[in-house]
Amino acid sequence: MGPALYSAAGPSLLSLSSCRVHIRCYIFDSVMKDRSKRQQAKIEWEGDSKEVLSSFPHDVKATLGFSLRQIQNGNGPRCSHRPMTSVGKGVWELKDGDERTWYRLMYLTRIGDTIHVLHCFEKDSRRTDRRDLEVAKARLKEIRQRLLNTK
Numbered sequence: 001m002g003p004a005l006y007s008a009a010g011p012s013l014l015s016l017s018s019c020r021v022h023i024r025c026y027i028f029d030s031v032m033k034d035r036s037k038r039q040q041a042k043i044e045w046e047g048d049s050k051e052v053l054s055s056f057p058h059d060v061k062a063t064l065g066f067s068l069r070q071i072q073n074g075n076g077p078r079c080s081h082r083p084m085t086s087v088g089k090g091v092w093e094l095k096d097g098d099e100r101t102w103y104r105l106m107y108l109t110r111i112g113d114t115i116h117v118l119h120c121f122e123k124d125s126r127r128t129d130r131r132d133l134e135v136a137k138a139r140l141k142e143i144r145q146r147l148l149n150t151k
Contacts (some may be wrong), residue, residue: 001022004079042114043115047119052119070110079094084136087140088136091108091136101124105119105122116143121135
């Protein structure tokens with residue numbers, strides 16, 4: 001048994017490892033309470049991104065949609081994802097695929113209470129097409145301009 005501490009409740013001894021467990025549980029509970037108070041983020045669909053996502057196969061829409069809902073609620077996505085620094089800081093890509101092609105959804109991380117879906121598209125090669133990157137960059141630029149104008 002490791003070093004002991006006196007409990008505030010009385011003369012019994014608590015081990016240091018027991019205290020660590022209680023502290024970790026308290027911190028976890030505090031984080032979860034703060035997260036549950038956080039309001040669900042709104043989704044802003046840029047350009048034709050919502051229509052394009054709607055045209056994806058049902059299973060792909062379900063996977064990407066569920067991951068987007070997780071992000072709205074302050075959790076991590078459940079599908080493959082990666083940062084898209086080639087588009088801009090704070091831009092992420094959700095990834096899914098089927099036997100025919102790969103599907104992508106690019107979004108800007110939560111700003112205030114909003115998540116901006118920049119671009120949805122299909123791709124059939126390992127590299128992301130330059131046109132898709134340019135569309136996402138242009139929409140990101142529009143969002144930044146709108147945010148500057150509202151301040």
